[in-house]
Amino acid sequence: MSEHEKYMAQALLLAREAMDEGEVPVGCVIVRNGEIVGKGRNRREVGKNALAHAELEAINEACERLGGWRLPGCVMYVTLEPCPMCAGAVINARIEHAVIALPDAKSGSLGSVINLNSYPLNHKVKLTYGVLKDEAKEYMQSFFGSLRVKLKAHNNR
Amino acid sequence: MSEHEKYMAQALLLAREAMDEGEVPVGCVIVRNGEIVGKGRNRREVGKNALAHAELEAINEACERLGGWRLPGCVMYVTLEPCPMCAGAVINARIEHAVIALPDAKSGSLGSVINLNSYPLNHKVKLTYGVLKDEAKEYMQSFFGSLRVKLKAHNNR
Numbered sequence: 648m649s650e651h652e653k654y655m656a657q658a659l660l661l662a663r664e665a666m667d668e669g670e671v672p673v674g675c676v677i678v679r680n681g682e683i684v685g686k687g688r689n690r691r692e693v694g695k696n697a698l699a700h701a702e703l704e705a706i707n708e709a710c711e712r713l714g715g716w717r718l719p720g721c722v723m724y725v726t727l728e729p730c731p732m733c734a735g736a737v738i739n740a741r742i743e744h745a746v747i748a749l750p751d752a753k754s755g756s757l758g759s760v761i762n763l764n765s766y767p768l769n770h771k772v773k774l775t776y777g778v779l780k781d782e783a784k785e786y787m788q789s790f791f792g793s794l795r796v797k798l799k800a801h802n803n804r
Numbered sequence: 805m806s807e808h809e810k811y812m813a814q815a816l817l818l819a820r821e822a823m824d825e826g827e828v829p830v831g832c833v834i835v836r837n838g839e840i841v842g843k844g845r846n847r848r849e850v851g852k853n854a855l856a857h858a859e860l861e862a863i864n865e866a867c868e869r870l871g872g873w874r875l876p877g878c879v880m881y882v883t884l885e886p887c888p889m890c891a892g893a894v895i896n897a898r899i900e901h902a903v904i905a906l907p908d909a910k911s912g913s914l915g916s917v918i919n920l921n922s923y924p925l926n927h928k929v930k931l932t933y934g935v936l937k938d939e940a941k942e943y944m945q946s947f948f949g950s951l952r953v954k955l956k957a958h959n960n961r
Binding site (some may be wrong): 691692694695696697698699700703706707710711714715716717718730731732733734735736738739740741753754756760761763766767768769 | 853
């Protein structure tokens with residue numbers, strides 16, 4: 648297992664926790680010098696908060712831990728391509744490198760729907776796609792598949 | 805004083821508080837049915853956190869107060885055009901209307917550098933620009949003017 652896969656596996660564990668709570672399964676860890684300095688998972692429904700995405704939770708923890716708003720030398724591992732809010736936070740925090748399992752055709756903002764890297768902002772983030780993408784895809788399909796079964800059962804009542 | 809000006813004046817008071825603490829002066833309030841349900845001011849330096857922008861603080865408070873991640877019927881008043889992170893949060897929270905004093909040519913993401921409304925995302929936010937723009941501009945000029953004086957004094961030491 649490569650270094651990237653090792654940390655993405657940690658992000659997938661957090662995605663799994665999110666799914667077990669009925670959330671869209673997204674997990675994220677931030678690593679600096681081989682140490683995990685921030686973790687997060689999607690908890691928008693449970694937390695009843697529009698900001699409670701995995702990436703924001705992880706950035707918040709990393710800023711607290713490292714004591715500053717800049718996160719130089721940090722690598723983010725996230726199971727799904729960040730939305731505009733989270734991709735903007737990655738840029739605001741000056742995260743060096745984002746390793747992403749799956750692209751997001753619905754609101755992905757580091758290449759899919761929007762590419763924030765293509766605009767003249769303060770920072771550009773290095774990107775790596777596809778690490779453990781099959782595992783991440785399986786979670787998404789499992790989540791949305793069971794959601795469809797539930798909705799169908801609901802509609803047939 | 806119009807309704808919009810009344811609430812933007814509240815946002816400007818928060819921008820003033822930010823400036824007094826040495827932060828870029830940005831303030832924000834969120835209003836629903838004539839009641840302020842969220843407030844925030846930029847405190848990125850003091851809070852040592854990349855997420856501590858005025859808009860995110862206000863959205864966080866409004867979600868807690870209203871008990872959900874969606875903020876329908878809410879109007880945001882903010883003294884400076886939101887960055888990608890904050891504009892993304894406005895869309896994620898389904899804020900109905902953003903009233904903005906000043907555009908931001910550096911990272912404004914509701915029309916200036918990027919226009920998130922032009923992408924096929926989940927939500928489009930109604931926009932009004934220019935409310936109390938002279939007052940907001942004065943704060944920005946005062947902040948960046950005194951910063952230049954300080955930097956010059958520092959460089960001449």
